[in-house]
Amino acid sequence: MTKSNKYKQIFEDLSEKIQDGTYKTNSILPSENELTLIYSTSRETIRKALTLLAQKGLIQKLRGKGSLVLDVSRMDFPISGLVSFKELQTSMGRDDIETTVHEFGLINADKHLGSIFDVSDDTEIWNVVRSRRIQGERIILDKSYFLKSEVPLLTKEICENSIYEYLESKLGLPIDFAKKEIIVEECKEEDRRYLDLDEYDHVVVVRNYVHLKNAALFEYTESRHRLDKFRFVDFARRKH
């Protein structure tokens, strides 16, 4: 195990055993008391692991009964949360996605970007415009902006692969939370230029605001999708 936290180790172990069928769909996991013996730990630690499993949608806790293993195969990719394009790609088993970088470089914030990032004008910002070709058609246009102060170095090569892998693994940026907004807009000139729009005159626009652990916005990405190929899945648990 690589993780240091005991409850995360237990979470990952149970997660694997559910995915590989050791614990089968619609069966009940060993009780919390049994799990304390299996993993030689306290019950609260077991409960932390089970809470994670429930939040991830792998189990359903039933008071008085036990923890029910849910149908994993039915779950679509959970975009809710932060997901890079590369993750999406692999989780959907697609290898036929091509990324083309159309614009890449440093720009100075204008009024619009300045107000989004809450920084003064002429703050340096990375500007990346990419299109995604899926099964031969250019379907998605991604316009990304990163604060240079948080991302000192970026290259075109990195943008052609997964920027997030670079940001998180290499740079170790403490990404914490994101706000997504989904609306539909009329096609603009840039959509017609970079996408195969066919007859469609609207695009689905996903605006993504990504914050670091210090609560500062460090990335803003606008993802423009052709109508017919857009799909968003959200798995949400009832609060309180």
Place this chain on the structure above:
Amino acid sequence: MTKSNKYKQIFEDLSEKIQDGTYKTNSILPSENELTLIYSTSRETIRKALTLLAQKGLIQKLRGKGSLVLDVSRMDFPISGLVSFKELQTSMGRDDIETTVHEFGLINADKHLGSIFDVSDDTEIWNVVRSRRIQGERIILDKSYFLKSEVPLLTKEICENSIYEYLESKLGLPIDFAKKEIIVEECKEEDRRYLDLDEYDHVVVVRNYVHLKNAALFEYTESRHRLDKFRFVDFARRKH
């Protein structure tokens, strides 16, 4: 306080104090140890309450520093999770929304509904079709289905107001989690009949699958929105 759980009471109390400005944006909450004294409870209970606040996006926990109060005014209504139309209405300060019930009654599940609910054909299901008129225009078409076994009684009057208020407050249904799917579809005949579509030939379709605490699907709703009025906001926190 009405809630029985201590950590929920504390969560609600802190939540109010943040929203009414007792604890100001960008300030630090009293430390966990101080809160144990304020609320006369153990630290783990305080931490449960703070975890809820963090999940709701009201605070940001910073190791070694404290719990930072986030800017509440910036947050849009968090749809992520379960939101009834009525909730949306009030949270956005709109009183000019009219609901019209077009279809209401019991039907027997066909193949399609049967597979969605995972019940045998001819299981009894409530069928409710409603349109939402906002500022004079019919913008949203809601097609809802409820398992009769879980919702014994439903009336047209209830459907004209908030079904969810009825289900949760009156019936006390233990609603637990929901899966949302958002896609774009071409307009169908029912869209043209019940909505003011103007020139639009597509609608945004939100499919909502709502489960009870026993993990059974009890509601399926298809919400069909006119393109130009659709908006979805999601506030997501990084997992582990």
Place this chain on the structure above:
DNA sequence: AAGTGGTCTAGACCACAAA
């Protein structure tokens, strides 16, 4: 009555941030 998960306690040690 027995077993399950839900809540709560009073401690302990650790990792991190700031002075």
Place this chain on the structure above:
DNA sequence: TTGTGGTCTAGACCACTTC
């Protein structure tokens, strides 16, 4: 060094389900 949040423990009592 001090104070913060993060993790972990061993026990307790409660609410619910099943028998």
